[in-house]
Amino acid sequence: MSATDGDRISGCRDGNDVVSAFLLITVLTILLALLVRRIHRKRGGGPLVVEEKAPTFRVLALGPQGSGKTLLLASMYQRLKTPTGQCYFLTATHEDVLVLNKWYLQMADTAASGAWPMGTAKGETRNFNFTVKTHVEGTALTILHLKYLEYAGELLTEIQDAGSGKQKELFEQIDSADALIGVIDGYRLRQHLDGHPEGPIHLERTLNALLPIMIEGSAPISFVITKWDLLVDVHPDESTRLGIVRDVLTSNEHFRSLVSLRSATRVVRLIPVSAVGPGFADIGPDGQIVKVPQGAVHPTNVDVPLSAVVPDMFDQVESRLDRGTLAALGAEVRRRTQQGALESLASLTAFTGQVAGRALLAAFGPSAAIVGDSLLGLFLDSRMGRPGEHQVRLDQELSEAERRIERFRLARRRVLYDMRRKVDVLEGRLPHSRLSDGR
Numbered sequence: 001m002s003a004t005d006g007d008r009i010s011g012c013r014d015g016n017d018v019v020s021a022f023l024l025i026t027v028l029t030i031l032l033a034l035l036v037r038r039i040h041r042k043r044g045g046g047p048l049v050v051e052e053k054a055p056t057f058r059v060l061a062l063g064p065q066g067s068g069k070t071l072l073l074a075s076m077y078q079r080l081k082t083p084t085g086q087c088y089f090l091t092a093t094h095e096d097v098l099v100l101n102k103w104y105l106q107m108a109d110t111a112a113s114g115a116w117p118m119g120t121a122k123g124e125t126r127n128f129n130f131t132v133k134t135h136v137e138g139t140a141l142t143i144l145h146l147k148y149l150e151y152a153g154e155l156l157t158e159i160q161d162a163g164s165g166k167q168k169e170l171f172e173q174i175d176s177a178d179a180l181i182g183v184i185d186g187y188r189l190r191q192h193l194d195g196h197p198e199g200p201i202h203l204e205r206t207l208n209a210l211l212p213i214m215i216e217g218s219a220p221i222s223f224v225i226t227k228w229d230l231l232v233d234v235h236p237d238e239s240t241r242l243g244i245v246r247d248v249l250t251s252n253e254h255f256r257s258l259v260s261l262r263s264a265t266r267v268v269r270l271i272p273v274s275a276v277g278p279g280f281a282d283i284g285p286d287g288q289i290v291k292v293p294q295g296a297v298h299p300t301n302v303d304v305p306l307s308a309v310v311p312d313m314f315d316q317v318e319s320r321l322d323r324g325t326l327a328a329l330g331a332e333v334r335r336r337t338q339q340g341a342l343e344s345l346a347s348l349t350a351f352t353g354q355v356a357g358r359a360l361l362a363a364f365g366p367s368a369a370i371v372g373d374s375l376l377g378l379f380l381d382s383r384m385g386r387p388g389e390h391q392v393r394l395d396q397e398l399s400e401a402e403r404r405i406e407r408f409r410l411a412r413r414r415v416l417y418d419m420r421r422k423v424d425v426l427e428g429r430l431p432h433s434r435l436s437d438g439r
Contacts, residue, residue: 053374054131056145059309060173062213063183064153064206068226070119071275072183073128073150074103075299076306085303086418087411088134088143096128107276108297116289119152125169126150130306136411143415144378146306149173153183153209177219179309182210186227186272187289189245193234204252211254220267220312221258222305223249223435228272229300230283242272242432259435265319267312268436271426274300307422314382317363319437328356333383341405348377378416381409386417 063069077100080090092100103117120126130146151170174180184206191199214221225245235241249255249270259268277298284290321329332351336344351357352373364375387410427434 054142054144055375055378056147057178057309057313058147058173058176059149059179059181059306060177061148061150061181061183062153062156062210063224063226064185064202064209065119065121067119067153067183067185067188067206068275069150069183070103070117071107072224072226072273072302072305073126073148074100074107074117075275075297075302077130078104079299079303080306083135086307086422088132088415088418090130090146090306091133092128092130100128110280110291110293110295120150121152124152125166132415134411134415136407141408141411143412144310146309148306149177153206156209156213171213174213174217177217178313180214180217180219180221181305182214182221182223184210184223184225184249186225186274187230187283189225189248190227190230190234190283192248193231193244203248207249207252207255211258215254215258215261218266220269220309220316222269222271222308222312224305225270225272227274227281227289229274229276229278229281230289231272232278238272239430239432242270242430245272246270246432246435263436265316266436267316269308269312270433270435271301271304271308272430272433273302273305275302301426304422304426307419310378310416311382311420311423314379317360317379320363321359325356325359328354329360329380329383332356333380336380337384341402341409344377344409345405348373348380351380352376377409378412381413382416382420384413387413 061069061073077090077092077097080086080088083089106115106117126149128148128150130148132143132146133140134143135141151173155166155170185202188199188202188206192203193199225242231241231245234244250259275297276295277300279292280295280297281289281291318326318329332347335347339347352361357376360376360379
């Protein structure tokens with residue numbers, strides 16, 4: 001027998017092994033689903049509890065004092081606290097809601113002292129836990145959690161007191177973050193464009209604080225340009241205006257390096273936002289930002305940074321997978337579109353144990369192992385697109401447990417579709433908002 005014949009036989013054996021393994025996994029998946037159904041029927045159709053945990057994603061926002069982090073957060077929550085313009089909404093603890101509402105009302109108040117809410121103090125950490133929910137048949141379902149941490153950028157640029165562990169804590173949070181938000185003060189950019197000497201100084205200080213740690217990280221980045229309303233007269237066309245700001249930022253060699261570094265496998269965005277919207281604030285004669293009497297708050301793009309977290313993370317993870325894993329992932333997504341509630345759960349369990357499933361979990365990082373199945377389920381559903389009307393009408397023959405699982409899967413797909421839609425709309429309107437490939 002020749003070497004070529006041996007190779008051909010070996011290749012056939014390998015192919016047969018793959019086919020056999022695939023058939024075995026398929027059979028086991030079907031048997032597991034049937035077993036669950038049978039156990040359920042033996043119990044007389046009583047309640048069958050099969051739940052998927054909602055994964056938690058960690059978001060870290062970093063920016064200098066006065067850059068607008070507090071107003072962004074307050075306005076972001078107000079925009080997303082009800083399902084207006086999207087199928088999902090945010091909830092938080094009662095204490096956090098009171099704080100966020102207080103900031104928002106103080107920001108919107110033009111009749112009182114005109115004062116703005118207090119920003120993040122040096123060394124201060126703000127921690128908010130948001131839950132993303134959606135309504136299905138009158139019931140609010142939890143889809144995922146967002147842990148939002150906010151730091152003042154001065155923590156990175158100023159010498160800390162002896163024994164302070166704040167910087168070490170911040171670096172640990174950055175390493176474990178699923179998404180990074182770098183806040184850049186639009187007022188300072190306006191000064192830069194106007195030729196004011198303080199503009200370039202403050203911008204350089206901001207980038208010196210943000211870029212070194214973000215270059216070392218691996219999470220997707222959204223650079224948020226706050227106070228976008230103050231730049232409205234830089235150019236009448238918003239896309240051209242963002243292009244001008246982008247040119248200012250990329251004139252910094254370190255910013256260019258961050259964007260180009262691993263550009264194909266890391267998502268980097270530029271998102272212009274205004275917590276108050278056009279016509280609410282202006283730059284006074286003394287250079288301070290003042291509220292316009294009788295002004296009304298109309299936030300702009302404040303919902304995009306949080307909505308982009310999961311889609312960007314998933315795109316970035318997928319961009320790092322090899323061809324074999326991508327092929328297996330595509331096959332699993334196609335199977336999932338044809339499966340019922342219990343079959344999809346059984347198939348997910350099998351997929352998690354396969355080479356492709358393990359590779360996908362590894363791409364998410366060490367923390368993914370804690371909520372492996374639920375994270376993979378969320379990821380696979382995000383690749384299935386928005387459910388059609390025929391999929392929303394659930395089979396009346398399904399057990400209540402199966403209907404509950406199916407409702408959750410369809411609701412999750414709608415939420416993920418709406419999150420991605422917000423990002424796609426922004427990119428369609430403002431092409432300069434996408435700084436890297438990363439998908």
